[in-house]
Amino acid sequence: HPVPEQAYLDQEEDLESVDTAIFYSITSTQSGLQGIELGTHLIKQAVALLKREIPWLSQFSTLSPIPGFRSWLLLELTRHLKEGTPSPLSQAEVQALSEICCGNENESSVEKGFHGLIKSGQWSSDQQTVDTLKPVLLRLCARYLYEEKRRSKALDPVANFHIRNGAMLYRINWMADPSPRGMGNSCGIMVNYRYYLENLEENSRVYINSNVLPVNQQVLDLL
Numbered sequence: 001h002p003v004p005e006q007a008y009l010d011q012e013e014d015l016e017s018v019d020t021a022i023f024y025s026i027t028s029t030q031s032g033l034q035g036i037e038l039g040t041h042l043i044k045q046a047v048a049l050l051k052r053e054i055p056w057l058s059q060f061s062t063l064s065p066i067p068g069f070r071s072w073l074l075l076e077l078t079r080h081l082k083e084g085t086p087s088p089l090s091q092a093e094v095q096a097l098s099e100i101c102c103g104n105e106n107e108s109s110v111e112k113g114f115h116g117l118i119k120s121g122q123w124s125s126d127q128q129t130v131d132t133l134k135p136v137l138l139r140l141c142a143r144y145l146y147e148e149k150r151r152s153k154a155l156d157p158v159a160n161f162h163i164r165n166g167a168m169l170y171r172i173n174w175m176a177d178p179s180p181r182g183m184g185n186s187c188g189i190m191v192n193y194r195y196y197l198e199n200l201e202e203n204s205r206v207y208i209n210s211n212v213l214p215v216n217q218q219v220l221d222l223l
Helices: 005-010 039-053 069-083 091-101 107-120 127-146 157-164 180-186 197-210
Strands: 020-023 059-062 168-173 190-195
Touching: 020 039, 039 197, 069 107, 069 127, 069 180, 091 107, 091 127, 127 168, 157 168, 157 190, 157 197
Parallel strands: 020 059
Antiparallel strands: 059 190, 168 190
């Protein structure tokens, strides 16, 4: 049943308990803005406004889409099946996926079945399949965000944008966007880029000059 609007109004947030601000993805989406370094300016402007209203805010993060993950994964699987490139799946993952993908542990059959599941998008309606795919997709997403590069920078355009502007790859969130668009872009996964204000300039400089991507241990633990 829908909750009456008044019920939300009666549960007014206690601002004294709020210490975190989440930005729902700041990115240069318009083609005319690509290449213009707006990120740090926008973040700092938003932070200044929020701190004026809530001075004790201390944590700032985005909740961001991962627009290239699913297409990258499908391409990696296709290349493996057609060209014999290394499989994106580990042997343990092939074994775990064998039951839901094809009923046997033949590697090419499993990967073909996995490709079909991801391409169809219908896997999310079956809880057993969801539970089996979750650790596999989280690891592959961590690899995509942290390890996959274009010209030594993060392959994912949103990741590259935030990390160029000093953020840290902080946390990967399972089924944070189960909408059709979220499932089509990233199998429903979203990511937090954490902005430590005191480290923005240094993080940005090291990434731009040395291609070092700042990452939190909880992302590394997925790999």
